[in-house]
Amino acid sequence: MPHPETMPIGVFARRSGLTPSALRFYDDAGLLRPAEVDPVSGYRYYRPEQVARATALCRLREIAMPLATAASVLDAGPEEAARLVDAHVAEVTGKAAAVRRTAALLTSSLTEVPSLPIAALKGPVLADAVEQVLTATAPEPGPAVLAGLRVEAAPDTGTLALTATDRYRLATRTLTPPEAPATAWAGTVDGDELRSLTSVIRRTARVRLSATPYGVRIGLGPGREDAHCRLLPGEFPDHRLMLASLGEPTTRVTLPKDRLLRALEEHPGERITLGTTGGGVDITLDDGDRPGRRLPAAVTGRTLRVRFALTTLHPAVSTALGPEVMLDLRGADRPATVRSADRGDLTTVVMPVGPDQPARSPSHRSGADPS
Template identity: 65%
Template sequence: MPNSELMPIAVFARRSGLTSSALRFYADSGLLNPAETDPISGYRYYSAAQVARATVLRQLREIAMPLAAVEAVLVAGADEASRLVDDHVAKVVGDAAAARRKAAFIKSALGDVPGQPLALLKGPVLTDAVEQVLTATAREPEMPVLAGLRIEASQESLTLTATDRYRLSTRTLVPAGPPSRPWAGTVDGDELRAAVAEIRRSALVRLDAVPHGIWLRVAEREDRHCRLLPEEFPDHRLMLASLGEVTTRVTVSKELFLRALEEHPGERVALHVAAHGLTVRSADDAHPGIPLPATSTGPDLRIRFELTTLYPAVSTAIGPDVMLDLRGHDQPVTIRSADRGDLTALAMPVRPVHSA
């Protein structure tokens, strides 16, 4: 008779999340043998101590790890097991990217639709612009489009825009030649980030639009495809058009501003703009402020931000000085270079602590 503390296979299956058939398969494979098998009935019994191993086994199989690799993880120490898991995930991600590129070729061949030329740009310029704007993306399962980058091609320019609803970043580039006709689409941010990382040193990059994505074409390199996201991008143009009048403007050294934000101890920061300059304070006044030399126009203003919203908007600004256009303590602030207007960021403030 089996030990009373052992579990029949059906009970152990519920505890471990594995089916009875899977447990039989893993036993036959030598990965998870029963603690005891009844010699007469053949019934299999498992111990409570085996639940942890069974759970890890299930989780590894859920990420499509082969049996041989699963066995290596189960017998390895913690550091080696972590390395093996990382190696497997890297391979899966690489295989998925390769499959996606091949699928793009296949879809293009099936449709037999020539690409629409969008722009011809210098590789370093395009790479910097994409990386700057992508800082405003977010991964939200209910709104996957927030992880994308909006590309709009007109006769005069190529505009890149991203937003996470609390922050918006947009940059305008002037291509070597205009597109054959206007075009707009939202490109997968992760794919675009990976693609531009390989073209930074390319003299020229041609962007072509196809029905399901865009191609980045570079001489003597493999073309890179980035798929389009089907969801509708937020109406950022309406938001920009509805911005109120600027009431206070301050210009400050980007380096000093970032240093003050880095030294700030809290998750929220308050900016106090006055005639004598800009002071970076804690939102609750629990810490002394950091005064910065700055030039300002308009009435004094105190405005609060989440540090994770304000810092990226300032850090991606172009040039040594940044300009902040303020419209009130509860209105978006526009952040851009003091002498260049092709990269603009908007950051939403947070309500004061005492607000309802």
Template identity: 65%
Template sequence: MPNSELMPIGVFARRSGLTSSALRFYADSGLLTPAEVDPVTGYRYYRADQVARAAGLRRLREIGMSLAAAEAVLDAGPGDAARLIDAHVAKALADAEAVRREAAVIKSSLTGAPGLPLAALKGPVPAGAIEQVLTATAHDPGMPVLGGLRVETTPEAVTLTATDRYRLSTRTLVPAEAATAHWAGTVDGDDLRTALTHIRRSPLLRVEATPHTIRLRGADGADRHCRLLEAEFPDHRLTLASLPAAGTRVTVAKDPLLRALEDQPGERSTLRATRRGLHVRAAGDPGPGVPLPAVVTGPELCVSFELTTLYPAVGTAVGPDVLLDLRGPGRPVTIRSADRGDLTTLAMPVRHDHCA
């Protein structure tokens, strides 16, 4: 190839974003071989069509890929390359989370203080409760505490609470063995999700607090640590205490209500409670909507919700029937099981354009 069509290593380095020393290293590794090497001077020359591979190699190395993994991506087709990149990212994230958890354990061990016993629970019970309440969390970089689960313990009860500012879910558990500690902290939600299998398989789960984690100790003696979040949790107790009394109560079968919500077009749905039952329709739709048999007490009301707020609140309720305590437009609706009241969810409505 004529030299006029080739780039010396310095020019190629500027175009690819790699240093000359990196290019020499990749050439020696066989990942990016020069198009020509002058036999007298040893100068290396590259073609223009090698820039894309060089830039891709740079990007892959910047996200921490090994040489072998980067070569496999560069030599693969688009589909296989994407899968290899996804696998690398998943492993990197898992490794980072493992480091973060282990760092919290190490920090807690620095004081040398023993863990504070909080409660003993039958493992399958808190596992189910954690899954239910965690549906009300949110991943918000500006407020990471919204991704956590608030845990409050007394000798009589363990209360779990989560909120994404549009929903608030809370459930109270009775410990298998009474503890003496009154304690409150916010536990990393992702750590709890990772620990769910361990929790569920523990006939008896002992929960202890350390300075930076809660320790979950199963009957087999194996421990799992979940990090504590330092940011202040939203004042959910004030929210619950300031709720006005519900004026209208609706008792409705859960599954038909969920199906009606699924079938509504758009992102918002309106619930209209009347003496004849509950009607579900798309927000802003003046039509009658889907009628559902329901027991309604109190004044007729019409309230609209984002589907992403209402649907999980109804879906996590225990049992075949749910209670909806309505307070009117703009005020939280309480959603809970009709026969088991240990899980309660508040859902914030939205403004609706038409509710005749």
């Protein structure tokens, strides 16, 4: 008879997240032996304390860890186990990045159509702009283009516009390349692939962007292999309509960027209430009633109290250009604009939140729903 504290394989499978067939396989592989095996029926029985090992094994297999390495992790101490997991993740992500690069190169070579020159830019400037704008995206279910970076070349103005948006923010920056774009072009580039290349781009004095039917080629100069990013399918939200639909601000706040950032970083809550006064802005706790911190600021327009999620407001402020940041507020439930007080080529739109509401996309108020 099995021990009264043991459980049959079906019950143990439900508790551990592994299937009975997987448990039999891990028994044969020596990774997870049952506590008892009925000598007559062959039924396997497990103890409650084995659930933790089974759950860990399930998670290790979910990250594609080989059986031999998984066995070492399960039998190692905490520090060694963490080292083994980190080493495996580094190996997997490195291979994934190499696969993405090779796939982009392969797809770009599937057509005989020559690449179309887009623009030439200073590498450090482009890398900074990419990282600044991509703060307006976050991994979440939805259209793939909401994780991408929209690139638009305009020969008539001699500029290259970078735009990104998700359901909470919108950021756009306009660059003026040393060499004006020769051809009008627009496409949405995979944000993760481009983000992974920013360190390489930053170390390149000048990069040349060119378009193929399936992606964007990033020329890194003589003697260096070009990098590639694939284009994302789907229609990018009409960000120009979003920005044009915002309307004029009712209140404008201008203050030093570093002081505002410090206040946001030291704020103990996840939501921040900004209250404008004649001589500054009050940063208070979630309910907006308890004392907070007053920051000197230049304020014009009517008095407002607007609540933001920290995860929405902080990236918008931290990426703003220049020593002073300008907040254009339009009401407690209207999109706000964050930009530099003296440079207008980077603009971020963020949505406030209500007392019990999640942040909403600026598009929800502009008539262009990205979903």
